[in-house]
Amino acid sequence: MKNLKKTILVNILVIFAFTTNAQENQKIAEIKIKTSAVCNMCKETLESNLAFEKGIKKTELEVKSSIITVTYNPQKITPEKIRKAISKLGYDADEVPADPKAYEKLSSCCKKENAAH
Ligand SMILES: [Cu+2]
Numbered sequence: 001m002k003n004l005k006k007t008i009l010v011n012i013l014v015i016f017a018f019t020t021n022a023q024e025n026q027k028i029a030e031i032k033i034k035t036s037a038v039c040n041m042c043k044e045t046l047e048s049n050l051a052f053e054k055g056i057k058k059t060e061l062e063v064k065s066s067i068i069t070v071t072y073n074p075q076k077i078t079p080e081k082i083r084k085a086i087s088k089l090g091y092d093a094d095e096v097p098a099d100p101k102a103y104e105k106l107s108s109c110c111k112k113e114n115a116a117h
Pocket of ligand 1: 039040
């Protein structure tokens with residue numbers, strides 16, 4: 001009798017774990033944000049720094065179009081916060097302008113006014 005109870009309990013836990021996992025998989029969204037990135041260094045800066053942002057799962061910046069594709073968990077981060085994070089790194093993100101202080105710290109080749117390459 002004791003063993004039966006144990007088996008039932010384990011089964012319930014297993015079912016619970018699977019259900020949680022299924023919900024977890026649905027907590028994924030994707031957004032494309034237009035940035036002011038101009039070169040591969042910008043790509044590096046954005047992708048490596050955004051990786052530390054809570055809720056962001058994957059980032060991929062296309063240098064040619066300056067568009068960054070962000071895969072994120074909408075339960076943990078909002079598109080608004082993602083744009084803020086990009087701005088804090090010194091880059092424009094859609095309608096959110098680059099944070100002036102962060103922008104100043106960028107390498108000269110990464111500044112949008114010098115985008116001659
Ligand atoms: Cu750059």
